[in-house]
Amino acid sequence: MEKATGFxxxxxxxxxxxxxxxxxxxxxxxDFGPLEVVYDYDRIKIALTREVIQSRPxxxxxxxxxxxxxxxxxxxREVGFTPLIKADRxxxxxxxxxxxxxxxxxxxxxxxxxxRVVSVALSRARELGFTTVACASTGNLANSVAANAAAxxxxxxxxxxxxxxxxxxxNSLVYGATVVAIKGHYDEVNRxxxxxxxxxxxxxxxxxxxxxxxxxSKSMGFEILEQSGWKIPKHTVVxxxxxxxxxxxxxxxxxxxxxGLVSEAKYHIHGAQPTGCSPISVAQKAGLDFFKPVxxxxxxxxxAIGTPADGFYALKVMKETNGxxxxxxxxxxxxxxxxxxxxxxxxxxTAGGVTVAVAKKLIASGRIPTNDSxxxxxxxxxxxxxxxxxxxxxxxxxxxxSLREFEGLLEAENRSVNA
Amino acid sequence: xxxxxxxxSNATKxxxxxxxxxxxxxxxPPKQITSPVIWELGHKFPVVTNVRQASVTxxxxxxxxxxxxxxxxxxxxxxxxxxxxxxVEPVEINVIES
Numbered sequence: 001m002e003k004a005t006g007f008x009x010x011x012x013x014x015x016x017x018x019x020x021x022x023x024x025x026x027x028x029x030x031d032f033g034p035l036e037v038v039y040d041y042d043r044i045k046i047a048l049t050r051e052v053i054q055s056r057p058x059x060x061x062x063x064x065x066x067x068x069x070x071x072x073x074x075x076x077r078e079v080g081f082t083p084l085i086k087a088d089r090x091x092x093x094x095x096x097x098x099x100x101x102x103x104x105x106x107x108x109x110x111x112x113x114x115x116r117v118v119s120v121a122l123s124r125a126r127e128l129g130f131t132t133v134a135c136a137s138t139g140n141l142a143n144s145v146a147a148n149a150a151a152x153x154x155x156x157x158x159x160x161x162x163x164x165x166x167x168x169x170x171n172s173l174v175y176g177a178t179v180v181a182i183k184g185h186y187d188e189v190n191r192x193x194x195x196x197x198x199x200x201x202x203x204x205x206x207x208x209x210x211x212x213x214x215x216x217s218k219s220m221g222f223e224i225l226e227q228s229g230w231k232i233p234k235h236t237v238v239x240x241x242x243x244x245x246x247x248x249x250x251x252x253x254x255x256x257x258x259x260g261l262v263s264e265a266k267y268h269i270h271g272a273q274p275t276g277c278s279p280i281s282v283a284q285k286a287g288l289d290f291f292k293p294v295x296x297x298x299x300x301x302x303x304a305i306g307t308p309a310d311g312f313y314a315l316k317v318m319k320e321t322n323g324x325x326x327x328x329x330x331x332x333x334x335x336x337x338x339x340x341x342x343x344x345x346x347x348x349x350t351a352g353g354v355t356v357a358v359a360k361k362l363i364a365s366g367r368i369p370t371n372d373s374x375x376x377x378x379x380x381x382x383x384x385x386x387x388x389x390x391x392x393x394x395x396x397x398x399x400x401x402s403l404r405e406f407e408g409l410l411e412a413e414n415r416s417v418n419a
Numbered sequence: 420x421x422x423x424x425x426x427x428s429n430a431t432k433x434x435x436x437x438x439x440x441x442x443x444x445x446x447x448p449p450k451q452i453t454s455p456v457i458w459e460l461g462h463k464f465p466v467v468t469n470v471r472q473a474s475v476t477x478x479x480x481x482x483x484x485x486x487x488x489x490x491x492x493x494x495x496x497x498x499x500x501x502x503x504x505x506x507v508e509p510v511e512i513n514v515i516e517s
Contacts, residue, residue, distance in 0.1 A: 031472050032442060032483050032510045136515040161515070186515070187507065191497070194509030195441070206516050242513060292479060293446055293506050302517035307446075309512040351517075 006070035007044050011035040011211050014313070022070075024128055024208040034309070035211045037068040045259050050230060053261075060116055060219035066255055067219065068212040069123050075152040076119025078108050080219050084227035084375070089343035090356075096363050098373035100233070101340070102224055104380065105348050110147050110171075111381035112140040112349075113220060113245070118148050118205060120216035125203030131155060132202040136193035139168050139302055140380055145205055146177035157202065159193050161186060165387070217245045221252025224375055225262050232257070232265045235374035237359045239351045240271040240280050240325070241303045243314030249377070250317040269317055270367070271325035272358035274298035274333060274350075280311045284318055284325035291315070299330045299388040300350040302380060324367045328357040334392045336360070337382060347382030355379075435491030442471070443497070446506040447480030456503060457484065464488065464496040483510065 010019040015033030026035050048065045056062035060080025061073050083103045091099040104113040118141070125133055134157040135145045142158045149156035156177040160169065164181070172179050182189045197207035205213050225232060232253050238246040250269050256262045273281040276298025279291040291311045296304035308314070318325060328336065333350055336357030341347050348356070355376050362368045382389070399405040447456070452475060461468050466488035473482045486493050497507050 027442075027510055137517065138515060139517045141516045159515075187501070190513065190515050191443075191507070191509050193514040194511050197511075197514060204514075207511055207514055210511070241517060290474075290476075290479060290481075304517070305513050307506070307508055307512050 004070055006068075007039050007047070007065045008068050008070065009038045009040050012038045022068075024125070024130070024203060026208050026210040037211050037215055039066065041255075041258060048259060048261075050226075050261060053226065060119070060216070060223070063219055063222040066222065066252075067120055068215045069120065070127050073119065073123045074126050075122035075154075076109075076115060076148050079115045079119045080107065081223055082107050084224060085344065085346070087340075087344050087376075090339060093339060093343055094360050094363050096368065096370050096372065096374065099359075100224075100228070100373070100375040101344060101346060102220060102227075102375055102377050103346055104220065105346055105352065105378055105382065109151070110140070110143045111384065112144065113217070113377075113379040114140040114144040115148065116219050117213045117216035118144040121203065121205040121209040121213035122148050122152055122154065124212040125205075125209055126152070126154070128203070130201075130203035132157065132200075133205060134159070134197070134200075134202045135205045136160070136190070136197075137206075138164055140384065141206065142168070142172045142177075142179075146172040146175035149177065150175040159189075159196070161189050167387075171384075214244050214248060217248035218252040218255070220245070220377060221249040222256060224249075224377075225253065225256050228375070230262050232262050232267045233375040234266075234372050235268050235270060235368045236377065237270045237272055237355055237362065237368075237374060238377045239303055239355045239379055240273050240308065240311075240314055241305045241351075242308045243271070243280055243310035243312075245377070245379070246271050246314045247310055247317050250321065267321060268368075269321045269323040270358070270362055271314055271318055271323065272355045273325065273327045274300040274303055274354050275327040275329050276300070277304045277306060278327035279306065280308055280314050281325040281327040283311070284315055289315055289319070298333075298350075299385075300333055300354050301385070302349060302351045303354060324362060326358045326361050326365075326367075328354060328361060332357040332361075334389055337389055338393060340378070341382070346378065348378045349380035349382050349385040350388045351380055352378040352382070435494070436489050438488070439490040439493050440485065440487045441493055442483065442485050442510040444508045444510060444512065445480075445482045445484055445500065446508070447475075447482070448504050449478060451504055452477070452480045454503075456500070456505065457482070460496055460500065463499060464492050466492050466496050 013028035013033045044065045058081040085101045087099040132155040136159040158179045162181040162183045197204035277296035283291040293307040333353035336353035469485040471483045
């Protein structure tokens with residue numbers, strides 16, 4: 001890459017369009033709108049072709065000209081290029097012609113799509129000279145920051161609410177991160193974390209590094225396009241927490257079309273939320289272009305954001321692409337997890353259950369026509385949310401060490417199948 | 420960038436009497452939309468209020484407010500706003516992610 005900024009041109013306010021230098025900065029000083037990276041697409045078009053991409057190692061960095069780093073990546077070089085699986089058995093169960101699963105349950109190294117955004121944020125943080133990184137998180141993000149920072153030799157601070165489950169804390173502590181548990185109501189903890197991020201000159205991945213961090217999500221979209229044979233899928237179903245992933249999948253499809261990597265085509269991006277935290281889905285269904293904040297109450301903790309930062313932009317994308325949003329109850333989320341596990345052998349976390357269950361709902365309602373094809377974005381591994389399904393996925397059959405007892409059990413099972 | 424420079428110079432290591440400039444999104448529920456909340460806030464607490472952006476409909480009021488004052492006064496002002504039923508978020512909205 002020729003310049004010190006690679007293929008990036010500037011940071012730009014999404015509201016007023018003012019441009020800023022490519023530093024660790026995330027908010028426009030004039031209207032407090034979010035900043036976003038803008039690229040030099042003319043140069044990228046010359047540098048990045050399908051052939052170049054296909055000649056590179058199978059990781060998210062094969063699209064590096066479209067990711068916000070100036071030089072070669074230094075953190076998380078093996079992240080991404082997770083499988084896109086043709087889910088025939090699930091498609092039959094849901095009564096649709098074709099379903100595909102973008103399987104980030106096996107993303108490297110911490111088994112969630114957050115490794116994509118974190119490796120971009122930390123690679124860029126290093127370029128900007130940071131040696132300490134931080135995040136405020138209740139789960140996947142904390143694990144990913146802690147693990148990727150450890151591998152890169154960066155000091156990591158992880159801020160969590162003090163009532164977080166022990167299992168989730170261990171997943172960050174094990175990597176040697178400094179984990180700070182903050183007592184208080186969620187809103188107070190959130191505000192304090194913002195204050196800490198503003199005061200200390202660290203690379204706070206989802207605060208001052210947010211413009212770079214969020215761009216990492218696009219890699220999931222680029223991979224879907226390449227693995228679909230360089231075509232834009234007709235329907236893509238994306239889980240929504242802040243709404244950022246949905247907007248970045250859309251951006252990746254648009255960028256690829258602009259660069260001629262795929263042909264222009266009509267597509268629909270649909271959003272999935274749990275009913276217990278569905279501000280974006282409720283607004284979309286009511287035809288509103290704003291959402292009302294809610295207090296989350298759902299087993300899908302990784303989607304429990306009551307005031308989604310990108311909610312407005314997610315609504316805009318669904319409107320532009322004629323997409324729909326829907327939401328599902330905790331029981332349907334568990335059923336979604338089971339559907340994917342039983343049909344495809346993939347155990348996803350609750351957010352994946354939300355995506356699967358909402359896809360089923362959209363197919364049943366005709367929003368996704370049964371003669372079409374859809375890609376479901378599955379963002380995290382089921383081992384991370386075992387508590388949500390314990391007691392809901394059947395029980396073990398216990399016997400004494402006796403062949404007779406085992407055969408009795410088999411007979412009983414056959415009887416119940418035949419009944 | 421002037422505002423940012425000022426915010427940085429105000430950020431000192433300290434206690435509640437130290438100055439602080441902070442930026443928040445306030446979200447008003449429908450029943451509070453017609454109340455002069457920011458005027459009241461300015462009279463109750465020794466903080467400088469500066470509205471930087473606003474959008475008000477019959478269903479929701481969203482205001483981006485800059486507060487300048489001692490840290491304890493800013494905190495007390497936020498607590499009062501929350502008592503009025505207003506949601507107070509940092510401009511980043513959700514810093515805590517899953």
